[in-house]
Amino acid sequence: TLSDRLTATFKNLRGKGRLSEADIDATAREIRIALLEADVALPVVKDFVAAVKERARGEEVSGALNPAQQVVKIVNDELVNILGGETRRLRYAKSGPTVIMLAGLQGAGKTTLAAKLALWLKEQGKTPMLVACDLQRPNAVNQLQVNGERAGVPVYAPEPGNGVGDPVAVAKASIEDAKRKLHDVVIVDTAGRLGVDAEMMAQAAAIRDAVQPDEVLFVVDAMIGQDALTTAQAFLEGVGYDGVVLTKLDGDARGGAALSIRQVTGRPVMFASSGEKLTDFDLFHPDRMASRILDMGDVLTLIEQAEKAFDQEQALKAAQKLTGQGGEFTLDDFLEQMQQVRKLGSMSKILGMLPGMGQIREQLENFDDREIDRVAAIIHSMTPAERANPKMIDGSRRARIAKGCGRTVSDVNNLVDRFFEARKMMMQMARGGGMPGMPGLPG
Ligand code: GDP
Ligand code: MG
Numbered sequence: 001t002l003s004d005r006l007t008a009t010f011k012n013l014r015g016k017g018r019l020s021e022a023d024i025d026a027t028a029r030e031i032r033i034a035l036l037e038a039d040v041a042l043p044v045v046k047d048f049v050a051a052v053k054e055r056a057r058g059e060e061v062s063g064a065l066n067p068a069q070q071v072v073k074i075v076n077d078e079l080v081n082i083l084g085g086e087t088r089r090l091r092y093a094k095s096g097p098t099v100i101m102l103a104g105l106q107g108a109g110k111t112t113l114a115a116k117l118a119l120w121l122k123e124q125g126k127t128p129m130l131v132a133c134d135l136q137r138p139n140a141v142n143q144l145q146v147n148g149e150r151a152g153v154p155v156y157a158p159e160p161g162n163g164v165g166d167p168v169a170v171a172k173a174s175i176e177d178a179k180r181k182l183h184d185v186v187i188v189d190t191a192g193r194l195g196v197d198a199e200m201m202a203q204a205a206a207i208r209d210a211v212q213p214d215e216v217l218f219v220v221d222a223m224i225g226q227d228a229l230t231t232a233q234a235f236l237e238g239v240g241y242d243g244v245v246l247t248k249l250d251g252d253a254r255g256g257a258a259l260s261i262r263q264v265t266g267r268p269v270m271f272a273s274s275g276e277k278l279t280d281f282d283l284f285h286p287d288r289m290a291s292r293i294l295d296m297g298d299v300l301t302l303i304e305q306a307e308k309a310f311d312q313e314q315a316l317k318a319a320q321k322l323t324g325q326g327g328e329f330t331l332d333d334f335l336e337q338m339q340q341v342r343k344l345g346s347m348s349k350i351l352g353m354l355p356g357m358g359q360i361r362e363q364l365e366n367f368d369d370r371e372i373d374r375v376a377a378i379i380h381s382m383t384p385a386e387r388a389n390p391k392m393i394d395g396s397r398r399a400r401i402a403k404g405c406g407r408t409v410s411d412v413n414n415l416v417d418r419f420f421e422a423r424k425m426m427m428q429m430a431r432g433g434g435m436p437g438m439p440g441l442p443g
Helices: 002-009 021-037 042-058 067-083 110-123 140-151 167-180 198-211 227-238 256-265 286-294 297-322 331-345 348-353 358-365 369-380 384-388 395-405 409-430
Strands: 098-103 128-133 185-190 215-221 243-247 269-273 281-283
Touching: 002 021, 021 042, 021 067, 042 067, 042 256, 067 256, 067 286, 098 110, 098 198, 110 128, 110 140, 110 185, 110 243, 110 269, 110 281, 128 140, 128 167, 167 185, 167 198, 185 198, 198 227, 215 227, 227 256, 243 256, 256 269, 256 286, 331 369, 331 384, 331 409, 369 395, 369 409, 395 409
Parallel strands: 098 185, 098 215, 128 185, 215 243, 243 269
Antiparallel strands: 269 281
């Protein structure tokens, strides 16, 4: 994978301040190969690599990631960015039925998609209708009817022997029918050919003019690889479209077509189709597609985890600075934390409103203020050496401390136990175990 290659490229790079020009060039070569292997079109690869190089030049070498991971992250971010960042939603008509027209080559998956989309819309409370405008192949109307039945969505089709052969007339009539029957979405399935063809384009354009669609969706098979871009360009000129649907993503195609089409036509990929079942369908997710194109979802997860762990480490270091704590967590720190908690106590209501703070709020509310005074009294009876190094507090020291502050030895034992418990918790946090609660607070 790209990550393996980059790791090899960066074998000798450790702890430099920035990626060198030679490092960047070597990286660019590997990214170029990976993208071409994923079926991204050559001119798109060139632009993309140039953009990644530009970004890589400006970046400091991260403390969290090794250089290979860092470049992978840049590549991934840039991919997600181009693929759309966020999914574009269907535009619905302000009044009357929303008309969605499908266009694409034969076998692209239009008829299957028509039913998938209809089912998806139905599940969102819409009342879609399917329209059979592929009158080219004898079996096409029947195929849509079978699919419509599976989706539980009605299909508008020409009566046998009546108007057969004129998809434009069928399309026009279907809109009137949808209005009468109060369908709020009309999905128009059209004919395709095996290759781009002037007659097919003319027919699709005529249907488009007849139904005035709110959305024209170009449906394309991800398995056709590099050809996807030329087809997409031909349909953009011949019919025009607003969005793209990528089909057959259950196959082993890496989906570079998504990047090429988005970059060259400017049209967003809106949906992804991934199987023959009607439910094998989803909104297009740029982040998932990016990791598919790069073929390394696992690496990206690792990168995310490494960054998170690094953030936590930084946060802990900052916290340690705040409490003036160079190394070990001491009894003085423990006391100081408790005193901070007292200040926080008055804020417990506000804390409770923050996500994830509910548990801490509960602890704060159960917290007895006088407890802090008792703890403070005990700690103040210890010598500075004992506070810095609580392990030295043996039995005779405990007896002395108890006498000094007027508490029992068992009170002192209790406090020392709680201190070691809190310190263990701090160490867990430092190891990336998250924040189980507020250290120093009684359960
Ligand atoms: P159309 O000619 O554009 O209408 O394409 P069809 O909807 O008839 O699909 C052509 C073939 O591809 C059919 O056998 C479908 O079952 C199959 N197909 C469609 N979408 C998908 C998909 O996402 N995954 C897989 N594996 N097959 C699909
Ligand atoms: Mg079809």
